[in-house]
Amino acid sequence: MKPITLLICALGGEGGGVLTEWLVDVARHAGYAAQSSSIPGVAQRTGATTYYIEVFPVPLAELGGKRPVFSLNPVPGALDAIVSSELLETARQVGNGMSSPDRTLVITSSARTLTTQERMQLGDGRADAGDMLKLVQGFSRAHQVFDMAAVARESGTVVSAVMLGAVAGSGLFPFQRKDYEAVVKAGGKGAEASLRGFARAFEIVGQGKQQAEFVAQVLADPALTPGTLAPQASPPQHRHVGVFPQPVEEVFHLGYARMLEYQGTAYAELYVRRLRQVLEAERAADPDATHGHATTKEMARWLALWMAFDDIVRVADLKSRSSRWQRVQREVKAGDDDLLKVYDHFKPGVPEFAALLPPSLAPRLLAWDRKRILRGQQPWALPLKVGTHSVIGMLALRTLAGLKWLRVRGSRYAVEQQMIEKWLAGVVQGTQRHWQLGHEIALCGRLIKGYGSTNERGKENLLHVLDHLAHGPVEAAAQAVAAARNAALADDAGKALDAALVQHGAPPRPLKAQPIRWTRQPKGLQPAGAGMIPLSTTKETTP
Template sequence: MNRTQPITLLICALGGEGGGVLTEWLVDTARHAGYAAQSTSIPGVAQRTGATTYYVEVFPVPLAELGGRRPVFSLSPVPGALDAIVSSELLETTRQIGNGMSAAQRTLVISSSARTLTTAERMQPGDGRADGQRLLEVVKAFSRAHHVFDMGAAAREAGTVVSAVMLGAIAGSGLFPFPREAYERVVRGGDAGAPEKIGKMAAASLRGFAAAFDTVNTPREQAAMVSRLLDTSADESARPLPLPPAVAAQFPAPVHDLLALGHARVLDYQDADYAALYVERLARVLAAERAADPAGADGFATTREMARWLALWMAFDDIVRVAELKSRASRAQRVRGEVRAGEHDIVRVYDHFKPGAPEFAALLPAALAHRVTAWDRRRATPWAMPLKIGSHSVAGMTALRLLASLRWLRRRGSRFAEEQALIDRWLDAVVAGTRADWRLGHEVALCGRLIKGYGSTNERGKSNLLHVIDHLATAPLSDGSPAARATAIAAAREAALADEAGNALDAALVRHGAPPRPVKAQPIRWMKRPPQSAAGHRT
């Protein structure tokens, strides 16, 4: 939870459903729990002739901890900057999503699956209802998480109005830092000590509240239990370290989850200085995105994507990294768990390696590395060293740990310098594109997906990325507008991911006015024909 920004909630209700009462319940719950809150509303007309929306903000830090300071709240929701949307009608939910209110990386959507037909739907001679399945697909596609159930049926079974059901759904989602008892106390009217004196209306509201609370909270608890069970067997080294406060303060809350993962990965890969370089590079992207989108309407999506792909690229695979991962104690524990070995069972693990000249040259200075790779290219067949290392043995583990200890040599190697230069070219293109147009920078950032794998696959991905940057992001085009460039880059990226051979990518490049990738020379290797016997048969 971001403790420097309010929790934002948009409530969408129809006329007569008690949206105003629900808003008052939430504000009263917050204030009785010791939190600052504010609500605004845009009342509609009646039924489906007008939208009735209510906007609630709650500051997640108790007033007692603010030292007399008071938060400043907004009077209206910002599209894409909502933490949650709660709606009593499915089409109204998708209408708000269509207005840009929900962000796929940020917004929790809680909606009723029930429909109240619009006037346009009723006017059709045949079945004019909107397709409910398509509406659900929109909710799924544009929400961080979603809970959809029939709020109207729950309200009828409890004998209450839908506002009580919506309150239970909000409480069950864990959106606000209030206990369940705080919500129920407000529904009771503040009298928690005499349940026998609760009126029929309050009792019915509590029944509807409880039904919705269980509907939303039960799946959350089950998912949390599964996550805890999986965490007990997960690789301890894969769990990210907490984000340093100094780093967290530089970035907005929507970036923190991926930033924490990326920072931990780069730190584990090399050292603190390398992690600081990661933060410095990401800060450049954030500055450009804030200039292009000062209100953060797009949820800092470009910075989020760069936090992901930049960390993956900076932590590129090499022989040092492979040896380090294979020699970790957690890996041996995982292998024993996978084969279900008992405490006294003996498990032998053999790792097969075949490093070639490029892998060893990567750790050498540039001049020496070029001599090694040139020698390898002159050979009839590329040189490689097949290895079979028993990581269960003392000798095998010693060899792996010795190779893993060469992390300090990585910075002095030729590949490290080459990778950093390529990363900076990509980073410069993202920053320049973002300052020109937010979508252009976002599409260039997404091109980080092209960098994957190792060996020839990795080299091909980097070559494709640089070709897209040079010829679509920066080079003159017939239509050089930022919007046209963004569309062209998106098409080229998807084509590159869909076709490993690159034919689709070349077609997409030509279609948008860029040259296809140059044909790379492939060495021709002459092989001696095996000797033949007198009968003409090969021996």
């Protein structure tokens, strides 16, 4: 008889130590021998703290006074289960050889806490969750994956309680549910919330276990009908269901729903018409769908993100939603008797107000602000502090959020649509010339991100690439566009992009004129005998 072995992986502050103590206490409460050890990590993301538990599956009362001998460290490939609060940590432990395909049950959260390296990338630097899930699936006897962080938030507790419920629901240890709950109840303050998270995870893992057993039974007995498995999710209810190929469908439905929410049916239909242009061009360039409609899929994503650009109307809408208030309540753990006040700070400037003005009026307001800057003044802005917990504050935000009708008449809307159409034309024409060229231009949608100067710089970079790199010989143009895009995402300052442009025969981006600012030195910093106050100058000419 061998002990049951479990490795717990948790990030800093997630209660891995508490979970370990709970499990040891549950074992003692149920009358079993158990032992735990831990290996602390050095930081929240440079190394998780891992906890190792062994439980002897025979009650102490039946051992006749004998005591089992436990090991202190986990042995790679000899674990019965791994439970982890974060997907990358799970993949890391699998990569270390801890999980065995014929022995180990892996219970992991699908939630991610991004590493520093992932956050530093200007583009999407996240590790591919799909690849990590394939790794878990390939190196585990069975696996359960769900968002533990979301369950913890919904239950108002910490992720350690959710992990405890997952372990209990898996049936790994010979303990009864009442043993787990008794230990949690003894914890005092916060026990009620912990029990909610425990129960929810117990239910999720228990149902998953039953479904896995049923699937195994179906595969073993052909007489059973596979059609009795869990019902499929109902498809989106709109007239464009089935219009796009299966690889595009999921992203398209998300994009269509976002357009409906952002501006309404007419805007969503514009999204469909634009995407259909790309699909028709791709079908002509790749009639056998060798590439799986990858260009249309990328356009479905990046086109939706660009068309739903952030403006003051969108910000007001997001900040005044009931879901946002509920999220704040969960984050601060506000009780029914607590008084919660939320203040939002805004500082809209001339560009934000000009965005809602007609194209005939906006340039005048922008020109007025530019003159102020050239005179050495700061850009005009209106600092606001809005109490969104109050009726007046919420009414102000909802009034601003209701200006969607004004958005389509504003100058920024016109500019954004003009740029989108130019990019769309570049993708369609590039695809008609060669599939690879159209695909590379579609991927340039990654350049449009952020807000303010970051967003403007991304659009300018995209247009410069379209104007100077997309019209040469097909193969060379595709390579040049890809190189310029990667350079722009690798260097926020733009030096790598300019070098890539010059390397492929395109001019570097034009320099932008910046005002010279004269700064008077403080008197205490003047050199001896300097006379009157000297002046210093700074001049910026970054693109």
